[in-house]
Amino acid sequence: MVKVKEVKIDGESIYIFNSAIYIFESSTGFTLELDIIVSEIVERKYRGEENLILEIELHDGRVINTIMHQKSLQGGLPQLNLYCELNDMDDYQDFHYVNENDLVFPNVEEGITLEEIRKYEMPNEKVKLTLTLPIDQTEWLSKKNGRDLSGIFKEVIYDYWRKHHIGS
Incomplete structure (x- = not known):
């Protein structure tokens, strides 16, 4: 499975506590999804932004440069849930695929606590x-x-x- 090494938003590196990058398949097409657990400060900084310019470096050395949009998902931990439409699937054959009918989605909150996040960066x-x-x-x-x-x-x-x- 593909793993995220580093994320930059608008050219600024952000610390990620956990992440999941995958392809979401729905009746309307395919989207690249990026769910990341971040500090409360990072979440507040980017929460209201509709479009973000992302540079996503993967552990295998690949870099994805794209404009992603936010979707609002409720969770207990500060997170950004981002997506962009995909037309060409060739570069994403080794990514995890999730279908809109699946009952299980990647859980980026597992194993992380708010206390751990606040030890890194306290708002x-x-x-x-x-x-x-x-x-x-x-x-x-x-x-x-x-x-x-x-x-x-x-x-x-x-x-x-x-x-x-x-x-x-």
Whole structure:
């Protein structure tokens, strides 16, 4: 079976945790399908894009340059599900074929956890808090800039989480 070695989107290499590349056969024709598990940051970056320019390097040395479209599949892990129409099947004879009537499709999520993905690349989220604190703490906080406050709260929360979350 054909395996993906590296993927570049718009010329930028992305880290892939797992992938499946295969030919999907339907009543309307054939498509090249690429399902990849990526970090949440990569998923968010490309989620809204309809067309992506891909360079897919396979383990056997072949390189596929194509424009792929996104389809929306629900899964538990961050992923991109991409496809492009195929007219010439000659270059894809050794690819895995999946028919629209098949009950089993490649499972790229198997054996990977969100925790593993976040160890590689942790996304940041904006959070707004409203707190009631003693005046001296309020004055001290108001003198700090946003970056310093983010670091302080991140450290405090991780310390608290480690003390109270371990073993639960």
